[in-house]
Amino acid sequence: MVGAVLVIFAIGLSTLPASFSDETILVNQQIKIPVDFANTKSESQPFAYIVQITNDIGQVISVSYITGSLGAGQSLEQTLSYIPYEAGNYKVEKFLWSDLNTPTVLTTAPVSNTITVVQSSEQQIQQPAQQTVQTQLSAATSKSSYNAGETIIISGTASSESNSAIEIRVYNQSGNLITVSQTYPNSYGVYSQTIQISEGGAWSDAGIYQIQVDHGEQKVGQVFNFSGIVQVAPPAPPPPTPVVSSSGMNATVENAMGSSTPGCDPDCFIPATIKIGVGGMVTFANNDSAAHTSTAGTPADGPSGVWDSSLVMMGSSYTTPALAAGEYPYLCMVHPWMEGLVIVE
Numbered sequence: 273m274v275g276a277v278l279v280i281f282a283i284g285l286s287t288l289p290a291s292f293s294d295e296t297i298l299v300n301q302q303i304k305i306p307v308d309f310a311n312t313k314s315e316s317q318p319f320a321y322i323v324q325i326t327n328d329i330g331q332v333i334s335v336s337y338i339t340g341s342l343g344a345g346q347s348l349e350q351t352l353s354y355i356p357y358e359a360g361n362y363k364v365e366k367f368l369w370s371d372l373n374t375p376t377v378l379t380t381a382p383v384s385n386t387i388t389v390v391q392s393s394e395q396q397i398q399q400p401a402q403q404t405v406q407t408q409l410s411a412a413t414s415k416s417s418y419n420a421g422e423t424i425i426i427s428g429t430a431s432s433e434s435n436s437a438i439e440i441r442v443y444n445q446s447g448n449l450i451t452v453s454q455t456y457p458n459s460y461g462v463y464s465q466t467i468q469i470s471e472g473g474a475w476s477d478a479g480i481y482q483i484q485v486d487h488g489e490q491k492v493g494q495v496f497n498f499s500g501i502v503q504v505a506p507p508a509p510p511p512p513t514p515v516v517s518s519s520g521m522n523a524t525v526e527n528a529m530g531s532s533t534p535g536c537d538p539d540c541f542i543p544a545t546i547k548i549g550v551g552g553m554v555t556f557a558n559n560d561s562a563a564h565t566s567t568a569g570t571p572a573d574g575p576s577g578v579w580d581s582s583l584v585m586m587g588s589s590y591t592t593p594a595l596a597a598g599e600y601p602y603l604c605m606v607h608p609w610m611e612g613l614v615i616v617e
């Protein structure tokens with residue numbers, strides 16, 4: 273066994289290019305965020321490299337990530353890009369984890385930089401552009417191995433700037449195309465698609481299957497193992513009962529254990545629906561093994577701005593401001609399947 277937290281990478285991230293701090297970035301100008309690091313270990317190392325951008329008032333407006341594995345002595349140099357559509361001060365934070373779902377933090381502290389974005393004199397007379405998120409296409413599967421009858425969840429990031437569909441193709445172990453489906457990124461530049469594995473038919477031979485994800489000019493691939501085994505159906509779950517927990521004036525909500533992997537819904541936040549008094553606050557306690565956010569808003573409409581925890585690390589918590597009467601849907605920005613509701617009355 274290795275220790276719980278190891279600094280395994282030599283991180284080349286202490287400074288961003290001079291343009292971040294010394295020059296002024298204009299609205300609608302692309303910011304290139306370098307992502308470069310080296311594995312100095314003598315064995316290969318899986319990683320999830322996360323870039324989070326927050327705006328003036330602390331709202332997370334973009335989360336993008338690169339996942340993969342680096343061999344011994346290998347280094348990675350890539351660039352994530354982001355286009356700010358409004359003037360303001362943006363904070364860029366970089367996190368390096370071993371895995372998106374069961375992360376071991378590979379660096380002791382995130383790297384943080386502030387970018388100042390201003391409008392040029394020409395831009396000041398223009399209408400503000402609609403906000404979109406431009407990010408590099410990525411794809412991850414909910415598990416690395418599946419049995420017949422199971423559901424594959426493919427999720428990742430994609431630019432929400434283009435209106436083009438994300439096309440997802442699955443090829444079997446012989447290279448034959450067995451499914452094609454389409455989805456669109458939400459306003460955060462996050463997408464998620466489910467693919468049901470039928471029993472038999474095209475899904476019959478065990479082996480390594482490939483997923484090809486295309487979005488505009490960008491392409492990424494993923495592989496997973498298909499066992500070919502028909503999974504015995506689990507006992508039927510009890511019928512869902514809408515549980516509204518009321519804890520009086522204030523309340524605490526926990527992140528469900530393992531909620532960084534799809535499948536926790538509808539109880540990714542416990543309890544998923546909470547009722548508090550007018551002027552009360554909700555504390556989100558992260559006792560899960562992954563980092564999460566609690567962000568007021570919906571996947572369809574984006575953040576409402578009522579509250580946004582930004583990334584809450586494992587073992588930490590976040591408390592909302594005092595809330596006025598109303599119903600507040602919220603979600604986790606990193607794991608868009610995690611949704612909850614706060615009722616204030």
Ligand SMILES: [Cu+2]
Pocket residue numbers: 531532563564565604605606607610
């Ligand atoms: Cu989450």
